[in-house]
Amino acid sequence: MSMPRSQLIALALMAAFFLLAPLLLYPIFLMKAMCFALFACAFNLLIGFGGLLSFGHAMFLGTAGYAAAHSAKVWGFPPEFAILFGTAAAALLGLVTGLLAIRRQGIYFAMTTLALAQMIYFFYLQAPFTGGEDGIQAVPRGTLFGILDLSNIWAMYGTVFVIFMAGFLLVYRTIHSPFGQVLKAIRENEPRALSLGYDVNRYKMLAYLLSATLAGLAGATKALVFQLASLTDAHWSMSGEVVLMTLLGGLGTVFGPVVGAFIIITMENYLAQLGAWVTISQGIIFVICVLTFRRGVIGEIGNFLKKPL
Amino acid sequence: MTEIFGVPTQALFGQLLIGLINGSFYALLSLGLAVIFGLLNIINFTHGAQYMMGAFCAYVLATKLGIGYWWSLAIVPLVVGATGVIIERLMLAKLYKLDHLYGLLLTFGLALIIQGLFRNQYGTSGLPYSMPEALAGGKNLGFMFLPNYRAWVIVASLIVCLGTWFVIERTKLGAYLRAATENPALVQAFGINVPRMITLTYGFGVALAALAGVMAAPIYQVSPQMGADLIIVVFAVVVIGGMGSILGSILTGFGLGIIEGLTKVFYPEASNTVIFVIMAIVLMIKPAGLFGAQK
Numbered sequence: 009m010s011m012p013r014s015q016l017i018a019l020a021l022m023a024a025f026f027l028l029a030p031l032l033l034y035p036i037f038l039m040k041a042m043c044f045a046l047f048a049c050a051f052n053l054l055i056g057f058g059g060l061l062s063f064g065h066a067m068f069l070g071t072a073g074y075a076a077a078h079s080a081k082v083w084g085f086p087p088e089f090a091i092l093f094g095t096a097a098a099a100l101l102g103l104v105t106g107l108l109a110i111r112r113q114g115i116y117f118a119m120t121t122l123a124l125a126q127m128i129y130f131f132y133l134q135a136p137f138t139g140g141e142d143g144i145q146a147v148p149r150g151t152l153f154g155i156l157d158l159s160n161i162w163a164m165y166g167t168v169f170v171i172f173m174a175g176f177l178l179v180y181r182t183i184h185s186p187f188g189q190v191l192k193a194i195r196e197n198e199p200r201a202l203s204l205g206y207d208v209n210r211y212k213m214l215a216y217l218l219s220a221t222l223a224g225l226a227g228a229t230k231a232l233v234f235q236l237a238s239l240t241d242a243h244w245s246m247s248g249e250v251v252l253m254t255l256l257g258g259l260g261t262v263f264g265p266v267v268g269a270f271i272i273i274t275m276e277n278y279l280a281q282l283g284a285w286v287t288i289s290q291g292i293i294f295v296i297c298v299l300t301f302r303r304g305v306i307g308e309i310g311n312f313l314k315k316p317l
Numbered sequence: 318m319t320e321i322f323g324v325p326t327q328a329l330f331g332q333l334l335i336g337l338i339n340g341s342f343y344a345l346l347s348l349g350l351a352v353i354f355g356l357l358n359i360i361n362f363t364h365g366a367q368y369m370m371g372a373f374c375a376y377v378l379a380t381k382l383g384i385g386y387w388w389s390l391a392i393v394p395l396v397v398g399a400t401g402v403i404i405e406r407l408m409l410a411k412l413y414k415l416d417h418l419y420g421l422l423l424t425f426g427l428a429l430i431i432q433g434l435f436r437n438q439y440g441t442s443g444l445p446y447s448m449p450e451a452l453a454g455g456k457n458l459g460f461m462f463l464p465n466y467r468a469w470v471i472v473a474s475l476i477v478c479l480g481t482w483f484v485i486e487r488t489k490l491g492a493y494l495r496a497a498t499e500n501p502a503l504v505q506a507f508g509i510n511v512p513r514m515i516t517l518t519y520g521f522g523v524a525l526a527a528l529a530g531v532m533a534a535p536i537y538q539v540s541p542q543m544g545a546d547l548i549i550v551v552f553a554v555v556v557i558g559g560m561g562s563i564l565g566s567i568l569t570g571f572g573l574g575i576i577e578g579l580t581k582v583f584y585p586e587a588s589n590t591v592i593f594v595i596m597a598i599v600l601m602i603k604p605a606g607l608f609g610a611q612k
Contacts (some may be wrong), residue, residue, distance in 0.1 A: 061418045115360045115417055116556060120600065123553035126546075127593030134586060238580050244549060248425060255399035255422065287432035294426025298419050299408060 011180075014315035018263050024245055026169055035165045036233070041174040041273045043230040048265030049179045050222035055251075056260030057183055058215040059195030060110075062265040063118045064125025065250050067105070068220045070132065071241025072098040072227030077144040077237035078137055087150040087158055091171075091228040098224020100218065101128070106216040110209055113198075122244060129242045143238030147231060164233060171229050175222050180262060182218060191215055245287075255297045258304030263317050267305050324582050330461035335576020337571065338536065341474035342529050344570025346551045348478055349525035351560040355498045356518045359409060359420030365548030366431040367523050370397050370538045371530020373435060376446050386449040386535070393531045394524035400470055405516050417548030425611075435541035443538025470532050477528065478567045485563055490577070494518065553596045559609015569607060 011019070029038055047069055048153065054060045085093060109120045133136045140147070141207030149158035149188040160165045184187050190211050194201045202208050233288045240246065257268025272290070279286045297304065303311060312316035320326065353361045361367075374393040378384040384392065403598050404427065413418050446465045453465035485491035488548060497504040497511050505511045530544075537543055558569030581588040599607060 056558060057508075061421070063421075068361070101399075104480075108600045111600050115421060118418065118421055119360065119552040119556050120596070123556060123593050123596055124550055126549045127597075130554045130589040130593075134589075185399070248429070249420065251425075284433040284436040286433075287429050291426045291429030291431075294429065295408070297425060298423040298426065299411060302419070 010315055013263060014310075014313065014317060018317055021182070022257075022266060023173065023262065025145055025249075030165060035161050037273070039168045039233045040167050040230070041270050043226050043233065044250075044253065044269040045266040046172050046175045046229075047223050047226035048269040049176055049251055050226065050255045051171070051250045052259065052261075052265040053179050053182065053222070054215055054219040055254065057188055057195065058191045058212060059119045060212060060216065061114075062121040062209060062216075063244075063247050063251065064105070064121035064123075064128075065126040065219075065223050066102060066242050066244065066246035067128040067226035068098040068223035068228070068302070069246060069250075070237075070239070071101050071128065072224035072279055073231035073237035073241050074132065074138055074144065076228035077147040077231045077235075078159070079149060080232065081147050082137075083295060085150075086154065087152050087167075087232055090150070090232065091225070094228025094231065095224040098129045099221040102217045102220025102224075106213050106220065110212045110216060110243070122247065125242070125247055126244060129239070129244070132239060132242050134161065138239070143236055144231075145236055147235040147237065148237060149232050158232065160313055162189060168229055168233060171225065175225055176266070179184070179222065183262065186263065187211070187214070249290070252294055252297075254304075256293060258307030258310070258317075259302075261304065261306040261310060261317055264304050264306035326460055326509070329582055332578040333575060333583045334461070334463070334467060335581070336542075336575040337471050338574070338579060340572075340574020341471050342533060342547070343551055343554050343574050344478050344567045345474050345525055345529040345568040346547070347558065347570050348481060348563065349522040349529075349546065350551065350555055351403075351566045352481070353519055353522035353562050354523070356494065356515055357409065357413070357422065358417050359412075360417075360420055360552075361519075362424035362548070363427045363431065363550070364424075364522075364526050365544030365546075366428040366543070367397055367401065367526040368530040368533070368547065368594070369432065369541060369544035370400070372446070372534040372537075372543060373439070373530075373541075374527065375531045375534045376444055376539045379446065381465030382552065386531070389531050391474060392479035394527045397527035397530075398524030402516055402520040404523075405519040410512070410516075414497065425608065428548075432541050432545060438543060441540065441542065443543075446534040446539050448535035461503040466535060469535065471516040472534065474529070477525070478570075481525070482563045496547045516539070529551065550592055553592050555606075557592075557596050557599045557606060559606025559608075562608040565606075565608025 024191060026038065026042060051062065051065050053069035054062055072094035076090040079093045080087065080090035105121070105124045109124065110118055112120050124286045133140065149164060151157050152163070152167060156167070158164045158167060190201065190206055194206070194208055195212055200210055230241070253268035254265045255268070256271060257266065258264030275289065276286055279289060301308070306317050324445050332339065346368060350361055350364055350489055353359060371393050374396055375386070375389040378389050378392065408423060409420060412423060452466040485494060493504065493509055493514065497509070497514055501511050533543070554569055554573055555566065557573065558565045573595065576595065577588060577591055580591040588596070
């Protein structure tokens with residue numbers, strides 16, 4: 009694949025930032041930012057390029073987190089298998105919910121995904137293996153491939169960095185593949201794409217499945233980083249948060265979700281003591297973005313530079 | 318004690334009653350959503366917050382001004398409806414030319430702001446709201462005890478729902494409304510002020526949510542989160558019913574409330590999820606919803 013120069017530069021800047029930032033910022037905070045950035049990229053694949061607004065993406069983050077944490081703690085899976093297992097669980101959930109949700113379009117799709125995610129949330133609230141309000145705590149990080157001890161923070165940081173970059177490049181590759189072009193065509197004009205002979209629902213389903221899987225990868229990784237899987241990750245407010253990250257960074261841009269995730273996580277970090285003000289400021293950002301700032305940060309910068317970002 | 322399917326009748330009818338009460342609120346809220354969606358093409362995510370505002374408004378009227386339940390029933394919908402009119406004029410009106418999803422995102426943001434502000438002011442614990450004297454107590458029907466207030470909620474919400482149905486389906490105003498839903502440009506050409514009608518429709522939908530909030534205040538505790546989880550269930554109700562028909566949303570609302578109540582009797586573990594499961598089944602069999610037409 010050939011990347012436009014603007015995107016190559018941005019990619020290099022992003023990689024350099026996450027490699028050098030631990031010198032100045034807390035590595036745990038940066039790992040959290042990378043997990044959410046991957047989550048937002050997965051979400052953006054669906055809304056930004058497929059035009060499907062999922063309001064239930066927290067179910068994939070939460071499910072993968074629980075699956076990874078349970079397999080690592082109770083079954084003693086090594087980290088690579090725990091992450092794989094968590095991701096696979098999210099993919100399976102994506103398959104089941106996707107088959108239901110893509111039957112409706114637009115607003116109904118959003119409401120359906122929200123309702124399905126709420127059902128999953130209630131299930132986790134009651135299921136015995138999730139530990140209810142306590143979640144699954146003290147998840148062992150284990151030894152990656154039997155050689156790399158992840159209780160060392162730098163080993164963990166490197167692992168998260170590699171996972172994040174791999175996920176990001178996979179999304180990039182997908183968007184710029186023929187498959188991604190068909191997705192865009194469906195977003196722009198679904199009846200037209202249908203009349204050109206594309207099996208629209210199959211493309212939507214694949215995009216949904218891929219998005220769910222990558223969101224799961226983010227959730228499983230996050231569970232190992234924090235050694236915790238909890239209900240917060242499966243709650244509807246998490247679904248709203250990932251929408252906000254992507255909207256703020258720029259819907260349908262390549263780097264927008266990463267920037268949006270970073271801004272929101274930073275904001276939460278500093279406003280955390282102020283309680284309800286986190287929610288209020290998130291709401292205000294939503295309103296401002298929708299009313300006056302629909303391109304988002306990266307969308308505006310790209311528009312200013314007249315380059316795709 | 319008599320039993321049906323191994324369940325004491327007392328428990329069965331008790332849960333049926335709770336189901337009917339919940340169903341009343343599902344019906345009122347999904348009706349408001351359907352009315353707003355019909356004309357504005359926006360899913361009003363703020364609906365749950367506006368329902369909560371209704372309950373709080375009644376609470377404040379009672380504790381600060383000494384205004385009781387009956388006056389609140391009239392005042393609160395007007396006050397909260399007026400805030401809805403302001404929201405429509407200042408914000409929603411700017412989005413009609415855009416993708417409908419932006420309306421959903423904007424109202425979601427507004428819901429976060431409103432719920433956050435109320436949580437800051439009143440905390441997360443529920444506040445009590447006493448029920449009106451006239452409706453205290455209850456009747457013993459022989460097979461169960463029926464509290465007067467709960468009977469009132471069911472009857473009142475049925476009247477409001479059917480009244481709304483009558484106005485929309487059987488009056489001239491309703492005919493304008495339905496015509497504007499089909500083709501706003503043409504209705505405007507006939508000299509009807511469509512933008513004003515849109516504003517008032519949103520205000521009316523919001524007022525319905527606020528009315529539901531007032532009626533809910535004596536039953537549930539008044540708290541900032543009371544609308545947040547409810548609205549997601551109502552979304553599922555709307556997906557099940559489809560938003561094409563007013564009577565459809567009323568029937569679906571009450572029906573699902575009863576099914577939920579019965580689930581509490583026979584399989585309590587599933588009572589939180591049963592509506593979502595039904596939604597999944599309906600999506601498999603009839604994706605447009607029970608009363609809907611695929612748009």
